Amino acid sequence: MKNVYDVIVIGAGPAGMASALTAREKGSSVLIIEREDRPGGILNQCIHDGFGLVKFNEKLTGPEYADRYVRWIDEAGIEILTSTFLLELIKDEDEFRMKLVSAEKGVFSLRGKAVVVSTGCRERSDRQIFIHGDRPAGIFTAGQAQAFINRMGYMPGRRAVILGSGDIGLIMARRLTLEGAEVEGVYEIQSRPSGLQRNISQCLNDFSIPLHLGRTVSRVIGKGRIEAVEVVSVDERMNPVKGTEAIVPCDCLILSVGLIPEIDILKDLPVVKDGKTGGIVTDDRMESPQVPGLFSCGNAHHVYDLVDYVSESGEIAGSAASEFAREAAI
Amino acid sequence: MxxxxxxxxxxxxxxxxxxxxxxxxxxxxxxxxxxxxxxxxxxxxxxxxxxxxxxxxxxxxxEGVGEEKIYRYDPGDRDLEGRYFDVLIIGGGIIGCATARELARYDISIAILEKEEDLAMQTSSRNDGMIHPGFAAHPGSKKAHYNILGNRMYTKWAEELGFELKRPGSLVLFPSRLEKYLVPLMKMRARKNGVDGHYRYISRKKVFEMEPNVTEDQQGAFFLPSAGIISPYKATIAMAENALQNGADVFLNCFVESFEMDGGRIASVRIGRGTVKCGAVINCAGNFADIIAELADDRFFSLHGRKGTECILDRNTGLTQHSILSMPRLIQRKSKTKGGGVVPCIEGNILLGPTAEEQPWREDFSTDRGHFQELLQKLDLNTKLSGSSVITYFSGIRPASWEEDFIIEPSERVANLVHGAAIQSPGVASAPAIAVDLAKMTVDILSKDKTVEEKTGFNPRRTVSYHQIETVEERREMVGKNPLYGNIICRCETISEQEIRDVLRGPIPVNSLDGVKRRIRAGAGRCHGGFCTPKIMEIISDELGIPMVEITRKGDSSPVLSGEAK
Missing domain, CATH: 3.30.1340 (Histidine-containing Protein; Chain: A;)
Structure with missing residues (x-):
């Protein structure tokens, strides 16, 4: 391993892997940093299919989609540092400097001419959508529930209420049903579902799981473990309508209420945050106008509905990062 | 009349x-x-x-308010049956733990009995962590007396016990020019109470120099430089750990059922885990202190729970404000609360709150929309804050007496009982001073029957077995000692596998997610445990040999998972 690269990619999910491949194809030296113990990002826990329809004209599962890229990365001889955590990222004159840590290497430093931020997103929590009532165990984000079931083999509950009709929520409704749990219903505060139509049809309708539009969870009930939620209808200004409350018994509440680009690592750089997407402002080459050489792609840029487009954004960022590094070298 | x-x-x-x-x-x-x-x-x-x-x-x-079922969990063992302690402290909040630490200076046996699965589970963790300057309390009250002394003592306690204390000072903002005329009165009150530091009027211009993000309409402020902040639960745990180091015991999941009285004394305390004999009992039972007093047939006060909701903003908000900002409701004579404020926490987050709501329950920590909205109005004091930075919110219940003052005294009816009750705000600020007096009263009681001596070898310094790594340089050094300090588990707060393992090996047993979070901030960041919860559970499972499905969020009744998948 060197300690200077043309392009350093942060995050080995679908965006990061695509950008690394493209940058490598264009002749740059590339390193990928990944905090998990294997590449693939969140795709590793998405064992349902439907990935790759646009890109490969095939129906792949998440791990299958990721595996293609992992193989190409391997064939291209691109280095990946897994189980490695980025502690600090600064720009010093013409290069980026990072401090990283891993159990294997301890704390170490790297320098890169260009950096691609493909750190994905995080899920909005119960607190960020201002759910009130008690604070018992048994409230999960959909991705967390997915990790428990798909990666670890544990059930988050046996009788679920799902709040939010985002795609992961819909997919978890089906997954829980397949695992023998009861799904009491999916509640969506908006008047229309936010997930893909194909997921409404394949994950809810096919399993007779009710979708309640214009209704939300107003209160959580249960001291130790969740026992029930109170649901309520909302008016057009999203305020609860008195008299429409109902108590729905459950032993878990699963939230699919939005994703937020995870870009906290950029806090020491003068990037500009896009108030609408939660990512950073970039030009159409995915580069930050305030921090030349810094590129952002995938869900760290803004939240995409299909992974195929995530990969595409990675290719754009990877290509531009490679060009930037080459110009910087001259 | x-x-x-x-x-x-x-x-x-x-x-x-x-x-x-x-x-x-x-x-x-x-x-x-x-x-x-x-x-x-x-x-x-x-x-x-x-x-x-x-x-x-x-x-x-x-009408419509029934009995409240108080939470208890009995692990099923009788490990404490027949044991004897010179002092039993009922309640592992900040008062109980501080008192245990003070008593540990003497050559006596001490045990803290706590009904929850961890220390500082209720009022002691559900507050803003402010070390009040002692200005707001009524001159002549116990609150004023202990607050001033406690505030002063924190400098030494924080240093000895190794918990963080900052003294950013408190700015009581004046929204109009009229408040300026109250400054002489404010100074007089501060002088009467004995407030430390050069408290003074601050002009509008100076306010904006000190706090550039304060909203424009402020016309000046009263500045109290001795106001401080701590993490109230870390401090409580630190006090208990130091007491333990010096020979005291902590027993969790110990719900006190009754006392066995003998000739005007408490002979033993009956709990689910056995009947424990004792020399003296200290009642530090927080919201349950009047119930404990009644068990000893010494009920002379009753408590009413005043709920306060608080809200924590993302860590990055901490940079926008230096001092504690509060609102001038402070000077209203009849006010039952100091009106709350905008507090820069020790960990760098901003805290809003608390609200104040009279309500019937002793341990209903639910929050509601109305009080949360009321809290968000405090955002208006700092222009850089917004509701989108909210990470979490919670509520706590102040155990208030109707006299609105602390009750710190030996029982008049039971020869070996001491009360440290009705400790609401400024309880955290007052805790070290209250502890000194409660310990003295208890030693006086014990001294009637035997000679109580200070022990040689009392170590006031806590030796820390775990802590959160703060800097890159420190991490470099620690990874050199053990590679697992380089395996980052909580990404929002940058906490490694080994830091979590160290917590699980600490002197007070921890086996829940919240127990870990209370000691180091694993899972307390912006993702709210979204990513790290499964990993922290795997570490707890591995370190303590507990099956994954038995791991709880906050004790026995709160398992995280419902079982294994197909």
Missing amino acids: NKLKKVTKELAKLGLGGDVQASEFRKSVRLTGHVGSWDEKVAAGFAAANRGYKGVLNDITV
């Missing part, structure tokens, strides 16, 4: 003359009857307070 007549007259003034009866019970006044709303009961309680009685026993029942 006769005191009872006075109380009766006051009740009549409230229109409660027919519904509520006042009678004398020992040295206290007792209210009975039935009213339609909680507010009426509260009004009656205040009307009877400070009329020359030792306390108010407010036993009025309220």
